[in-house]
Amino acid sequence: MFMTLIYTSLLISSIGIFMLLSKKHILSILIGIELFLNGINLFFITISKSYSDDIANIFILFILVITACEVAIGLAIFLLNQRINKTIDINHLNRLRDE
Amino acid sequence: MIEILINIFCVLAIATSLTTCLxxxxxxxxxxxGITLFLVAFIFMIVGSNLLGVVQILLYTGGTLILFLFSIFLTGDWDYNNLGETFHKPFFAILISFLFFLxxxxxITTSETFEKLEKSFNGYKIFSIEAISSSLFNDWIFILELSSILLLATIVGCLTLLKFRKEVD
Structure with a gap:
């Protein structure tokens, strides 16, 4: 059970890394980051079950807050990029600097 | 019974995250x-962390999915180059993610600490919500306040970003 959860978390994180590195759509990249962090959350909770400690729950709550903030800001930048540059390609984000 | 449930949910979570990617x-x-997030929340609940499971479903999954869906609806016609469909440098990405996993x-398999952790793993312990909230509002109150300030700064940041309009000459 322990190793199942650990390997599941690692696999989800690896898929997140793959998505983060291989896609150019900003939404796909954000989903990749979310998947990676979800895998890490699962890893934390599995480890905390061995220590019988509540601290991982608190860390995961903070991770969820930070992830929600990151998604909100990322999507705002995505919409701004689409509105100004008329593209959703992440390679054109640097054009926002000149505006 | 719990082991079988966890195995099923783990397989489903991996399958849905792969489908998300592909x-x-x-x-x-x-x-x-969204389905992956739900499945991970169910795993949280099965291993005894009910608070996290509920927070993940109600706040996190709901919030982020609505944000993603609104972004897709607002920019639905702009994916001309099918950027969401194609993979760029897939071999490099596979190599990096495979290296991370390996x-x-x-x-983990060679570490003695993880052997001890596996032996002391208690899959049936339920985390007390009272203990978590007590710890959160006593020991971690400063960080909690910081995260609330971060949320406030995010709201202001998003509003500032989306208020920007390109002036037409």
């Missing part, structure tokens, strides 16, 4: 991503 359309990808798996 889906041809971004809307499908978002749909499967190194972490190797470190």
């Amino acid at each position: 889906s041809s359309k971004i809307i499908r990808s978002t749909f499967f991503f 190194t972490t798996s190797y470190l």
Whole structure:
């Protein structure tokens, strides 16, 4: 059970890394980051079950807050990029600097 | 029974996260991503962390999925180059993610600490919500306040970003 959860978390994180590195759509990249962090959350909770400690729950709550903030800001930048540059390609984000 | 449930949910979570990655359309990808979040929340609940499972479903999954869906609806016609469908440098990405998986798996299987952790793993312990909230509002109150300030700064940041309009000459 322990190793199942650990390997599941690692696999989800690896898929997140793959998505983060291989896609150019900003939404796909954000989903990749979310998947990676979800895998890490699962890893934390599995480890905390061995220590019988509540601290991982608190860390995961903070991770969820930070992830929600990151998604909100990322999507705002995505919409701004689409509105100004008329593209959703992440390679054109640097054009926002000149505006 | 719990072990079988966890195995089923783990397999489903891996399958849906793979489908998220390989889906041809971004809307499908978002749909499967939502299912992955739900499955991870169910795993949290099964291993005894009910608070996290509920927070993940009610706040996190709901909030992020609505944000993603609104972004797709607002920019639905702009994916001219099918960026969500194609993979760029897939071999490099596979190599990096495979290396991450291999190194972490190797470190975990060879580590003595993880052997001890596996022996002391108690899958049936339920985390007390009272203890978590007590710890959160006593020991971690400063960090909690910081995260609330971060949320406030995010709201202001998003409003500032989206208020920007390009002036037409």
